[in-house]
Amino acid sequence: FLSKFTSYFGSSINIDEVSKQFHEQLISKNVAPQTARQILDRIKNQLKGKSVTLANFKKALVDELTKTLSPNVSTDLLYDIKAKANRGRPYVISVVGVNGVGKSTNLAKLAYWFLQNDLDVLICACDTFRSGAVEQLKVHVNNLKALNANMNSNAKIDIFEKGYGGGDHVVATAKAAIQYGATEKFDVILIDTAGRTHSNAKLMAPLKKFGDAANPDKIIMVGEALVGTDSVEQATNFNNAFGNKRNLDFFIISKVDTVGDLMGTMINMVMATNVPILFMGTGQTYTDIKRLNVKTIVDNLMR
Amino acid sequence: MVLADLGNRLKGALSSVSSGSDDEIAALLKDISNALIENDVNFKLVFRLKENIRQKIDTDSFKSDTVANKRKKLQKAVYDELVALVDAYEEPPQIKKLSASSTTAKGKKKLVKKRESHVIMFVGLQGAGKTTSCTKLAVYYKKRGYKVGLVCADTFRAGAFDQLKQNAIKANIPYYGSYLETDPVKVSAEGVAKFKAERFDIVIVDTSGRHKQEESLFSEMVQISEAILPNQTVMVMDGSIGQAAEEQAKAFKEASDFGSIILTKMDGHAKGGGAISAIAATKTPIIFIGTGEHVADFELFKPSSFISKLLGIGDLQSLMDH
Ligand SMILES: Nc1nc2c(ncn2[C@@H]2O[C@H](COP(=O)(O)OP(=O)(O)OP(=O)(O)O)[C@@H](O)[C@H]2O)c(=O)[nH]1
Ligand SMILES: Nc1nc2c(ncn2[C@@H]2O[C@H](COP(=O)(O)OP(=O)(O)OP(=O)(O)O)[C@@H](O)[C@H]2O)c(=O)[nH]1
Ligand SMILES: [Mg+2]
Ligand SMILES: [Mg+2]
Numbered sequence: 001f002l003s004k005f006t007s008y009f010g011s012s013i014n015i016d017e018v019s020k021q022f023h024e025q026l027i028s029k030n031v032a033p034q035t036a037r038q039i040l041d042r043i044k045n046q047l048k049g050k051s052v053t054l055a056n057f058k059k060a061l062v063d064e065l066t067k068t069l070s071p072n073v074s075t076d077l078l079y080d081i082k083a084k085a086n087r088g089r090p091y092v093i094s095v096v097g098v099n100g101v102g103k104s105t106n107l108a109k110l111a112y113w114f115l116q117n118d119l120d121v122l123i124c125a126c127d128t129f130r131s132g133a134v135e136q137l138k139v140h141v142n143n144l145k146a147l148n149a150n151m152n153s154n155a156k157i158d159i160f161e162k163g164y165g166g167g168d169h170v171v172a173t174a175k176a177a178i179q180y181g182a183t184e185k186f187d188v189i190l191i192d193t194a195g196r197t198h199s200n201a202k203l204m205a206p207l208k209k210f211g212d213a214a215n216p217d218k219i220i221m222v223g224e225a226l227v228g229t230d231s232v233e234q235a236t237n238f239n240n241a242f243g244n245k246r247n248l249d250f251f252i253i254s255k256v257d258t259v260g261d262l263m264g265t266m267i268n269m270v271m272a273t274n275v276p277i278l279f280m281g282t283g284q285t286y287t288d289i290k291r292l293n294v295k296t297i298v299d300n301l302m303r
Numbered sequence: 304m305v306l307a308d309l310g311n312r313l314k315g316a317l318s319s320v321s322s323g324s325d326d327e328i329a330a331l332l333k334d335i336s337n338a339l340i341e342n343d344v345n346f347k348l349v350f351r352l353k354e355n356i357r358q359k360i361d362t363d364s365f366k367s368d369t370v371a372n373k374r375k376k377l378q379k380a381v382y383d384e385l386v387a388l389v390d391a392y393e394e395p396p397q398i399k400k401l402s403a404s405s406t407t408a409k410g411k412k413k414l415v416k417k418r419e420s421h422v423i424m425f426v427g428l429q430g431a432g433k434t435t436s437c438t439k440l441a442v443y444y445k446k447r448g449y450k451v452g453l454v455c456a457d458t459f460r461a462g463a464f465d466q467l468k469q470n471a472i473k474a475n476i477p478y479y480g481s482y483l484e485t486d487p488v489k490v491s492a493e494g495v496a497k498f499k500a501e502r503f504d505i506v507i508v509d510t511s512g513r514h515k516q517e518e519s520l521f522s523e524m525v526q527i528s529e530a531i532l533p534n535q536t537v538m539v540m541d542g543s544i545g546q547a548a549e550e551q552a553k554a555f556k557e558a559s560d561f562g563s564i565i566l567t568k569m570d571g572h573a574k575g576g577g578a579i580s581a582i583a584a585t586k587t588p589i590i591f592i593g594t595g596e597h598v599a600d601f602e603l604f605k606p607s608s609f610i611s612k613l614l615g616i617g618d619l620q621s622l623m624d625h
Contacts, residue, residue: 024346030546033341099568099596100430100541108461130596131473132466139461197570197595226428228343228545228577258428258514259547284429284459 012051015044022061029301030264032229035271039064062298068267069294071276075250077218078117081188084217090122090181090189092214095252096207096241097222098234099195102254102281104133106222107190108140112286115148115155119187124177125161126170126210127194134161137192147286158186170194170206174214191216198237211242218249220278223269225259235269248273254281257288261300266292309576312338313614317381323373332356335381343545343576344388348583352388356380382610389579390606391588395563396421396535400449400504420499422506424533426524426559428551429512432567433539434463436593437509438470439601440537440565443591445476449504454494455480456487456527457511467509474598477503487511487523492530508533515554524559536561542569542592544577552581561585567593570600 019040026036043060050056074080081091093110095103104127111121123141127133141159148157160177162169174191181189191214196203211219221238223231239248253266266277282288316334320327332353339349359380365373398421423440425433434457441451453471455478457463464480471478479494491508498506510527513520528536538552538561555561564585566578569592582589589604 027340028346028546033337098543100432102430104461130466131469132462132464134462135465136460136462143461197568200570224430226541226545226547227543228548229341230343230543231545234543255429255514257516258551260516260550262545262547265545 011053013054013057015047015052015057018054018057019044022057026264026267026301028262030225030228030259030262030268031301032232032264032268034229035232035264035268038271039068039267058302062302065267065298065301066294068270069277069292069297072274073276075276075278077278078119080217081114081119085187088182090178090186091218092178092189092191092216093218093220094126094191094193094210094214094216095220095222096193096238096248097195098198098227101195101222101224101227102252103127103195103222104136104140104192105284106252106254106279106281106289107192108137108144109281109286109289111140111144111157111190112147113289114188114190115144115153115157116151118153118155120155120185121157122177122181122184122186122189123157123159124174124181124189124191125159126174126177126191128162128164128169128173129166129194133192133194134163137161144286156186158184160189170210171213174210178214198234204237204241207238207241208243211246219246220250220252221248221269221275222252222254222281223265224255225253225263225265225280226255227265229268231265231268232272235272235275239273239275248275250278251275252279252281252289253277256280257282261303263297263300266297267301309338309342310612310614313381313385317374317378317614320374320377321370323368323370323377328360328377331377339576343548343580345546345549345577345580345583348388348580352384355384355387359383378614382614385610385614386606388583389589389609391582391586393562393586393588395588395590398444398449398505401502402504420495420503420506421535422495422499422508422531422533424508424510424528424531424536424559425539426510426536426555426561427512427539428514428541428544431512431539431541432565432593433512434466434470434509435596436537436539436565436567436591436601437467437507438474438476439593439598440591441471441476441505441507442474442598443601444505445474450502451476451505451507452494452498452501452503453478454491454498454506454508456491456494456508458485458487458490459511463509463511470598488526488530491527495531515551515558521554521558528559535563537563537565537590538587539565539567540578540581542566542575542578544581546577548577548581549584552585556585556587561587563588563590565589565591565593566604570594 023036095107097103114121125134125137144157162173279289316331336349427433444451455464455467484490536559592602594600
């Protein structure tokens with residue numbers, strides 16, 4: 001893409017013209033147009049009045065993308081869990097997100113990671129709506145029990161479920177799980193929730209109730225790398241779903257293995273909310289959960 | 304409404320044409336292009352659409368026409384190009400009931416070749432909505448008097464069989480699957496054979512989610528397809544998919560030769576533009592759209608009425624044809 005410009009690399013450029021080209025570039029990488037515009041406007045502001053070369057412009061863009069993806073709060077979850085270990089209450093983490101993005105699967109990956117770090121994990125089935133959701137988690141817990149036995153680990157894993165149901169069933173299940181988890185001295189409770197359409201108020205409203213009742217230490221939104229411009233609104237609406245005192249804590253961006261270098265969704269969701277990315281999901285097995293390599297992602301976006 | 308935002312922007316752009324001057328037309332084309340791009344439609348497609356419209360109105364008769372006629376012609380050009388974007392100009396197969404396989408002609412019983420069950424295989428990316436849409440399609444045909452069976456050939460995803468089974472039981476549709484067998488080729492072949500032997504009109508086969516980057520998953524899909532020889536393969540695509548849609552759809556097309564698309568999650572504000580790009584790239588018709596998680600949230604897709612609705616212009620086609 002950049003070869004078009006190399007001829008006037010080094011000489012000063014028309015910022016608007018170049019900005020337009022990068023706008024197209026970012027969109028082709030699945031960055032939402034409005035997000036791309038936001039980023040480029042920032043750069044234009046920074047460079048205003050200066051004599052700018054293509055190299056300057058490109059560096060400013062790389063820096064901006066890098067800054068966007070670099071978390072400004074600690075993402076050391078294990079540390080936080082250990083620091084809060086003696087409260088007489090397990091550390092509660094909940095995953096939320098739209099339908100089919102990979103909430104339950106990435107919750108199971110988190111469970112595997114915690115087990116490897118010697119933490120006792122209770123998985124709570126609070127998707128009490130979608131067919132097979134409870135059984136899906138049971139299969140994961142059984143798999144993880146077997147893996148755990150093979151690892152000779154002392155950590156334990158179990159499931160807490162009260163079957164399917166509507167209305168207050170979700171809140172009741174979550175509360176009972178936390179109680180049970182405290183009595184049985186689990187370190188971490190991972191609560192799965194049902195997928196929901198982010199623009200459907202009827203489905204989003206119960207999230208607030210759930211958040212108030214379960215009061216999770218961390219709320220993680222799973223978003224998928226495949227989704228296009230809708231990712232902006234998805235992130236915004238979920239970030240606003242828990243009332244004005246509570247936000248999302250982290251994203252997990254799933255299915256990164258399915259998009260090649262079209263990694264723009266990450267930029268969209270972070271720019272829209274300022275919520276950092278904890279992990280990315282890179283496949284369908286328990287080990288397919290990775291820390292972000294910001295440089296690689298930015299290189300992909302710029303390529 | 305589906306794609307409400309895109310619809311509003313297109314409507315807005317069209318209604319801002321007042322004199323039909325070149326400047327106005329340029330602005331209109333720009334507005335339409337931006338609206339489409341912001342709804343995930345691929346750049347190249349948008350560019351082509353813009354050029355096509357430009358060409359259509361680049362005639363002397365257009366230039367000398369009255370403002371009212373210009374507006375009408377512009378609207379028609381935009382409408383036609385949008386329909387062209389989502390229309391593959393191909394009909395999905397009409398499925399015949401097996402019970403009707405011997406017909407009487409002129410009082411005499413005519414022997415018709417013994418028909419077999421119509422087998423539909425579902426394919427798609429992870430989490431697109433395959434399992435959900437399988438049941439929706441089964442219920443759609445069941446309501447129309449077909450005898451439909453569901454086969455779960457997803458032996459990979461945790462809880463996949465339970466999901467299909469619970470959906471099937473709720474909808475009162477016979478199903479087949481296994482908790483023990485891990486080979487999807489074997490389960491699908493057994494399930495299809497069973498329902499064929501029982502003379503079901505339609506057998507719908509659900510498969511695991513997969514993506515083009517993982518070759519083994521694609522070859523598994525080809526093996527299932529070779530084992531059950533589907534009459535129709537349906538790709539299920541999430542309506543909110545972005546720029547990755549085109550590449551994935553092309554790869555699925557090549558490997559599975561799907562003949563129809565079901566677009567899901569079109570409730571809410573799903574943009575559908577990524578999927579539209581995939582449709583244009585594969586020239587494959589959308590047959591249904593999914594508009595929610597419940598079985599009834601399922602609509603037949605017709606390109607012309609979809610675009611008419613989008614533009615809020617009633618049935619423009621019939622208006623123009625007069
Ligand atoms: N390729 C790939 N597939 C993934 C990844 N994460 C999840 N999946 C797959 O995506 C599909 C959906 O995953 P689930 O975990 O059931 O998604 P969910 O968000 O819990 O879905 P609902 O509860 O129905 O809303 C499954 O087939 C998973 O195996 C990932 O990182 N990469
Ligand atoms: N809002 C909405 N949700 C849908 C629609 N279709 C499916 N879903 C939801 O999307 C999620 C994933 O659907 P599935 O049918 O499990 O998807 P799948 O393609 O079978 O997933 P894998 O088998 O894991 O690849 C579930 O939570 C469904 O309820 C739809 O049209 N609208
Ligand atoms: Mg789930
Ligand atoms: Mg499925």
